[in-house]
Amino acid sequence: MKALSTLARSVRASTTMAIDTQFKKMRAEGIDVIGFSVGEPDFPTPEHIKQAGIRAIEQNLTKYTPAAGTLELRRAVCQRMKEDWGLDYTTDEVVISGGGKPILYAALKTLVDPGDEVILPAPYWVSYYELIKMVGGVPVVVETTEADGFNLTPDHLRAAITPKTKAIILNNPSNPTGMIYSRAHLEAIAQVIVEEDLYVIADEMYSKLVFDGQEFVSFPSLGEEVKARTILANGASKTYAMTGWRIGFACASQEIIKVMSNYFSHSLSGTCSIAQAASVEAFSGSQAEVETMRQTFEERRNYLYERMNRIEGVHPVHSQATFYMLMNIEELIGKTLYGVTIRDADDFAQVFLKEGLVALVPCTGFGAPHYLRWSFAVSMENIKAGMDRLEKFLAEG
Numbered sequence: 001m002k003a004l005s006t007l008a009r010s011v012r013a014s015t016t017m018a019i020d021t022q023f024k025k026m027r028a029e030g031i032d033v034i035g036f037s038v039g040e041p042d043f044p045t046p047e048h049i050k051q052a053g054i055r056a057i058e059q060n061l062t063k064y065t066p067a068a069g070t071l072e073l074r075r076a077v078c079q080r081m082k083e084d085w086g087l088d089y090t091t092d093e094v095v096i097s098g099g100g101k102p103i104l105y106a107a108l109k110t111l112v113d114p115g116d117e118v119i120l121p122a123p124y125w126v127s128y129y130e131l132i133k134m135v136g137g138v139p140v141v142v143e144t145t146e147a148d149g150f151n152l153t154p155d156h157l158r159a160a161i162t163p164k165t166k167a168i169i170l171n172n173p174s175n176p177t178g179m180i181y182s183r184a185h186l187e188a189i190a191q192v193i194v195e196e197d198l199y200v201i202a203d204e205m206y207s208k209l210v211f212d213g214q215e216f217v218s219f220p221s222l223g224e225e226v227k228a229r230t231i232l233a234n235g236a237s238k239t240y241a242m243t244g245w246r247i248g249f250a251c252a253s254q255e256i257i258k259v260m261s262n263y264f265s266h267s268l269s270g271t272c273s274i275a276q277a278a279s280v281e282a283f284s285g286s287q288a289e290v291e292t293m294r295q296t297f298e299e300r301r302n303y304l305y306e307r308m309n310r311i312e313g314v315h316p317v318h319s320q321a322t323f324y325m326l327m328n329i330e331e332l333i334g335k336t337l338y339g340v341t342i343r344d345a346d347d348f349a350q351v352f353l354k355e356g357l358v359a360l361v362p363c364t365g366f367g368a369p370h371y372l373r374w375s376f377a378v379s380m381e382n383i384k385a386g387m388d389r390l391e392k393f394l395a396e397g
Contacts, residue, residue, distance in 0.1 A: 023359035035359040041241040046289040056277035065270035068261040069096025076283035085218035100248040106260045107231045112137040116166035121152040122367030150177040154188040167199035173206040176373040178319025206322040211298045240282040245275040300376040307387045323377040337397035344369040356393035
C-alpha cells in the first residue's frame with residue numbers, strides 16, 4: 001500500500017495526553033495515584049449555564065447551526081469582549097467552533113502558506129508546535145528564560161524575523177509557565193509586529209484567571225493597527241469550567257473571519273447547538289462564579305508555591321495566572337533517582353509516576369526540558385498529598 005501523508009505522519013501525539021493516559025490506566029488498576037496533569041477546572045459548570053443547556057434541549061434547539069456560530073452567541077462574545085477589555089467587534093468579526101484547538105488550527109490555515117515561518121516563544125503549549133506543522137508552516141522557536149519571567153523580549157522577536165515570517169503565536173497568560181505580560185512589554189512587542197507587518201494569533205484562553213490583582217491586557221486592545229493584525233482566540237473551557245462543552249471563538253477582521261468560517265463550513269459544519277446556547281448564558285449571564293473559582297485557584301497557588309519552595313532539589317516558578325505552576329529540576333539533572341539517571345523532565349516524570357505515584361506533565365515537549373508542570377486545578381487535599389509524596393520521593397530516592 002502507498003505511504004500515508006508525510007505531513008500527517010510527522011505530527012506527534014500530545015505529551016499532556018500521554019502522561020494522562022498512563023495515570024488513568026494506573027488508577028483503573030486500583031493504584032493510589034494522584035494526577036496533576038491535564039489542565040481543566042475541577043469545578044462543575046455553573047448551574048445557570050447548565051440550565052441554559054437543558055432549556056435548549058427542551059426547546060428542541062437541536063438542529064444545524066451556522067458555520068460561524070449562532071448570532072446569539074456571537075453577540076454574547078462581542079458583549080463580553082467589550083465589557084472585559086474594551087474591545088469593539090461586530091458579529092461578522094466573530095467565529096465559533098468546537099473548542100480552542102479548531103480555532104487555532106483554522107487561524108493558522110487562514111494565515112500560513114506552506115513554508116511560511118511562525119514564531120513560537122518557548123516554553124509553549126505543546127499543540128502549537130504541531131499545529132504549525134500540520135498546516136505546512138515552519139515553527140521558529142525563540143527561547144525565553146526564567147530570569148526574564150519567560151517573557152519574549154522585543155529584541156529576541158526582531159532577531160527571529162526573516163523574509164519568510166508570517167505570524168507569531170502569543171499565549172498570554174501562558175500555558176505552561178503561568179506568566180503574563182505587562183502592558184509596557186506588550187506595547188514594545190506590538191511596535192515590532194506593526195513595523196515588521198506580522199500577524200498575531202493571541203491565545204488568551206486564561207485571561208480571567210489572573211492573580212495578585214495584576215492587570216491583564218488583551219493584545220488587540222493596544223490600538224487599531226495591532227487589532228487589524230490580530231486573531232484573538234479564547235473560549236468557554238477554562239473560565240467557565242466548560243471543557244466538555246467544547247466552545248472556542250476567534251475575533252478578528254471581517255476578512256479573516258470569513259475565511260475561517262468558510263473553512264469550518266467544509267470541515268466541521270456548525271458547532272453543537274446546545275453547547276452554544278449554554279455559552280450564551282456563560283458570556284452574558286452572571287460572572288460571580290468566575291471570580292469564586294479564580295480566588296480558589298489563587299489560594300491553591302499560594303499553598304503549592306510556599307510548600308514546594310521548602311523542598312530541596314526543586315524550586316517552583318511563581319505563577320501569575322492560569323492554574324499551572326512550573327517546577328524547575330535543574331539541580332537534579334545528571335543525578336540518579338531510584339536507579340534512573342535523570343536527563344530531563346521526561347525521566348523525572350516517569351520515575352515520579354512509578355515510584356512516587358504522582359502524575360505531572362514533563363515540559364520537554366513544551367520546549368522546556370528541565371521543567372515539569374503542576375496543575376492546581378485539583379483539590380487542596382490532593383495538593384497537600386502531592387507535596388507529601390514529592391518530599392518523600394526526593395528524600396528516599
